[in-house]
Amino acid sequence: MKISKILLVDDDRLCRRIAEIYLRQAGKFEVIVADSGEQALEQAEKEQPDLILLDTRMPGMDGFTTLVKLRDKASTCSIPVIFLTAGDVDREASRTSGVLGTIIKGNMSGLVDAISSLTKNL
Numbered sequence: 001m002k003i004s005k006i007l008l009v010d011d012d013r014l015c016r017r018i019a020e021i022y023l024r025q026a027g028k029f030e031v032i033v034a035d036s037g038e039q040a041l042e043q044a045e046k047e048q049p050d051l052i053l054l055d056t057r058m059p060g061m062d063g064f065t066t067l068v069k070l071r072d073k074a075s076t077c078s079i080p081v082i083f084l085t086a087g088d089v090d091r092e093a094s095r096t097s098g099v100l101g102t103i104i105k106g107n108m109s110g111l112v113d114a115i116s117s118l119t120k121n122l
Contacts, residue, residue, distance in 0.1 A: 001122040003115065005030045007049040009040040009066070010084060011058040018108050019053065019084070026112045037061025041069055044076045051119065053103070056085045067097055082118055 006029050010016040016033055023029045032047050034040040038061055044052060052070070056063035063083055070076045083102040101118040103111065 001050065001119070003050045003119050003122070004028065005032065005047065005049045005051075006115075007032045007034060007040065007043055007047060007052045007079075009034045009037070009052065009058075009063075010055040011035050012055070012086075015055075015084075015086070015105050015108075019105075019111055022108050022111045037063070037066035037069070040066050041073075041076070044070060044079060045073065048075070049079060051115070052079055052081045053084050053115075054081050054099075056083050056102075057087075064097065067099065071098070080119065080122060082115065 006023060008016060008019055008031055010019065016035065020031050020033060023031045032043055032049060034043045037058055040054065054063045054066060067081055070079065081099045083099050084105055085102055086105045103114045
């Protein structure tokens with residue numbers, strides 16, 4: 001599966017912008033952004049991205065809750081998800097949730113390579 005459209009979900013405007021810049025500079029992704037879980041659900045259904053990069057810690061609806069709601073809808077249940085986190089994330093919860101993996105936000109320069117590595121078997 002070729003990843004060409006990515007939904008980037010992060011409540012932190014600076015982190016979201018930095019990730020968006022790296023993704024756009026790669027020249028192979030259309031990037032859609034959302035700043036909350038609620039907005040992510042709307043955008044995922046409307047845009048049907050090939051991949052969702054989902055922040056785990058957001059006010060209101062966090063990444064884990066957003067993921068559950070994505071999986072509950074027929075139109076979004078099969079979209080691959082990678083968690084983004086600024087710190088530790090419960091690795092067991094991530095593994096059992098069905099996400100492709102987790103990317104630590106501190107190394108956004110390696111974002112495109114991390115996405116390639118985590119999606120190579122799709």
